[in-house]
Amino acid sequence: METISLDEYLGREFQGVNPTDDFERDVNELTRGNYTTYASICEELIDLCQSPDTPCQSIEQSENELYEFVYSYPELEIFLNVKFNPNDAKSSIPFIQERLVGRETVLDLGCGNGLKTVFYALNGESRITAVDKSQKALDLLLKRAQRYGVEDRIELVNANLLEMDLGRTFDAIVAAKMIHECGDIRTVSHESNMHFKMDKIDLHLSPGGVAIITSGGYSIPYEVALLMSKRGFKDVNRHTIFKHGDEDQTIMGVVGYK
Numbered sequence: 741m742e743t744i745s746l747d748e749y750l751g752r753e754f755q756g757v758n759p760t761d762d763f764e765r766d767v768n769e770l771t772r773g774n775y776t777t778y779a780s781i782c783e784e785l786i787d788l789c790q791s792p793d794t795p796c797q798s799i800e801q802s803e804n805e806l807y808e809f810v811y812s813y814p815e816l817e818i819f820l821n822v823k824f825n826p827n828d829a830k831s832s833i834p835f836i837q838e839r840l841v842g843r844e845t846v847l848d849l850g851c852g853n854g855l856k857t858v859f860y861a862l863n864g865e866s867r868i869t870a871v872d873k874s875q876k877a878l879d880l881l882l883k884r885a886q887r888y889g890v891e892d893r894i895e896l897v898n899a900n901l902l903e904m905d906l907g908r909t910f911d912a913i914v915a916a917k918m919i920h921e922c923g924d925i926r927t928v929s930h931e932s933n934m935h936f937k938m939d940k941i942d943l944h945l946s947p948g949g950v951a952i953i954t955s956g957g958y959s960i961p962y963e964v965a966l967l968m969s970k971r972g973f974k975d976v977n978r979h980t981i982f983k984h985g986d987e988d989q990t991i992m993g994v995v996g997y998k
């Protein structure tokens with residue numbers, strides 16, 4: 741297993757990706773002409789999100805289609821990371837990693853393509869269980885883990901958090917940029933959607949375990965912190981991980997102990 745600094749790791753992962761201002765042209769190139777699909781899913785998502793009486797199932801369907809599309813083009817996923825949130829990985833990885841020290845077992849919820857997960861495995865001692873509802877995301881994670889020789893330290897689970905019961909608990913739970921996603925077909929309310937997710941986090945966290953949740957903006961972390969406190973989590977705090985211009989570009993973290 742090689743040791744590698746975060747700068748070196750991200751430099752290697754983002755190599756050759758230099759987004760221009762012409763988003764449409766870039767995406768068109770990366771997806772070899774399938775841009776209309778991506779654009780139409782995004783448009784549908786935006787329309788759905790703006791409608792006050794949105795059936796949540798439709799948002800979930802659109803989100804799922806969007807991820808299936810994005811994860812079909814590994815270069816596109818990296819491009820979107822670099823284009824929209826170049827500072828997220830750089831700032832969130834150290835924020836999360838320092839809170840995983842000494843934690844034997846970690847549950848990484850909505851791990852995506854494993855850009856963050858693989859770095860935790862490379863630079864920590866924990867055994868990591870990585871969950872995503874997209875099998876394509878997990879396939880990408882496995883390839884990335886194999887490139888760095890850490891595949892034995894990461895267990896992959898293809899599951900929807902809202903229906904998940906792994907029958908065991910973990911010393912740390914990480915949910916990076918996933919708690920805000922719809923994913924709930926039983927309710928139209930964003931607030932109760934979060935409530936369901938917090939139930940599952942609670943269910944899988946050992947006593948004394950730490951929950952680390954990151955997200956863009958201010959309102960979602962505020963709701964998450966409130967839900968954690970209501971459940972009796974201790975030392976619940978909101979942190980600004982990276983401050984940049986408007987609210988959406990600011991990356992926040994919520995940390996609480998069970």
Ligand SMILES: C[S@@+](CC[C@H](N)C(=O)[O-])C[C@H]1O[C@@H](n2cnc3c(N)ncnc32)[C@H](O)[C@@H]1O
Nearest residue numbers: 850851852872873874900901916917918921923
């Ligand atoms: C924006 S990506 C974040 C990926 C990664 N955690 C990161 O920080 O780069 C959100 C991921 O969460 C996954 N996801 C969303 N809702 C989920 C759910 N209910 N259960 C499992 N995975 C979910 C999506 O498939 C997607 O891969």
